[in-house]
Amino acid sequence: MLLAVLIANSEGNILVERFNGVPVEERSHWRSFLVKLGAENLIGVKNEELLVACHKSVYITYTVFGDVSVYVVGKDEYDELALAEVIFVITSALKDVCGKPPTERLFLDKYGKICLCLDEIVWKGLLDNTDKDRIKRLVRLKPPTEF
Structure with a gap:
């Protein structure tokens, strides 16, 4: 199960978060842990270079x-x-x-569409859509033509 998807800015402020199956009382722990993990390890990392960690028997993959x-x-x-x-x-x-x-500004300008994309990619803790063209069609809120 995908427990969390978080997107943060360079200062560590959470821009978007999606939790699945994580109790409310544990969410602040995960927020602070992930931001601290990124602050320590993402300095000097290239775009889309993946980093991996393990914490409390779960896997964490993150990138800038x-x-x-x-x-x-x-x-x-x-x-x-x-x-x-x-x-x-x-x-x-x-x-x-x-x-x-x-940039953070561009991200916030496109916030609504980004949230729609995240909802199409991850649904109830499972990876739902991986096809880029299908995600684009679904975000336009038009019904898919093929089944």
């Missing part, structure tokens, strides 16, 4: 993309390889929505 950091937390079948695919789909969707690696 433009001015934002993307964190994905998973357990069980979502090991570091599956999380790498999730991050790849998320960064591809961000590229499509923003047209380039996003």
